[in-house]
Amino acid sequence: MIELRNVTKTYPNGTKGLNQINLTVEKGEFIAIVGLSGAGKSTLLRSINRLHDITDGEILIDGKSITTAKGKELRMIRRDIGMIFQGFNLVKRTTVLRNVLAGRVGHHSVPRTLLGLFPKEDIDLAFEALDRVNIVQKAYARADELSGGQQQRVAIARVLAQKAKIILADEPVASLDPLTTRQVMDDLKRINMELDITTIVNLHSIDLARQYATRIIGLQAGEVVFDGPVSEATDERFAEIYGRPFHEENHLLEEAVV
C-alpha cells in the first residue's frame, strides 16, 4: 500500500509541484495519472520513490515512511519500487541481459555486482523476466540495436528481475508509435494482473488511461482534481474539470502546448 499524507513539493525556485496531496493506493491497483503538461504528474511519481524529496507531508510504502528513511532502510524500501521512464534508461552499449541483471544490483553487495558477477539464480530470473515480455531472443543483443518498444520491454524486464512490488512508469509510451504503445501497455497490464504488482502510470492520453487503468487520478496545478474509476472518467467530466473539451489521444498535451 502507498499512502501520501498532505504531500507538498515546492521546488527551490518557489514553484509548487504538488500541493497538499492525500492519496491511498492499494496493493495490485493499476492507476493512470493524467493531466495537462506541468500538472505535477512526474513530480508525484518521482516523489513516491524519493527521486524528489518532498517539502511537507509524508509518504508511506507498506507502512514505512520513505520520507524519513535513511541509508539501508531507504535502500530496502526502494528495492521494492521499480521505475520506468519515457527514455528507457538502458545502458545502450551493453547487452539486454546485462541491462536486466542491473535490476538485481540492489539485492547484492556492491563489489560483486561491480565485477558483473551474478549468481545463476539471477541469470535465471533475468531470462524469466525477458520471457515474460516476449523478448528472450534478444538477450545477447546490444540494447541500442533494439527498437524503442523493445527497449521499453527490456526496462520492464529489469523491473521484474528486481522483483519490484510497485512499478512507477513515467510517460512510458510517450515516444512510441500507437502499435508499440499498445504492446508496452499490454505488458504492463499483464504483469500487473499476473504478479499483482501495484502499477502507477503517467499518461498524456485519457483514452489510453481509460483502456488500461482501473482508477484514474487527474492532476491540475499540483492538486488532485479527479480520483475515480474509469466509468466516471468520461470526456464530459474531464472537459468540465479542465475547462475545455478533448476527444483525441494526446489532446490534453496538445491543448497545453498551443
Ligand SMILES: Nc1ncnc2c1ncn2[C@@H]1O[C@H](COP(=O)(O)OP(=O)(O)OP(=O)(O)O)[C@@H](O)[C@H]1O
Ligand atoms: N526542477 C524543477 N524546478 C522548478 N520547477 C519544476 C521543476 N520540475 C518541475 N517543475 C515545475 O513543477 C510543475 C510540475 O511539473 P511536472 O514535471 O511534475 O509536471 P507534469 O504533469 O509531469 O508535466 P509533463 O506532462 O509536461 O511532463 C510544473 O510547473 C513544472 O514547471
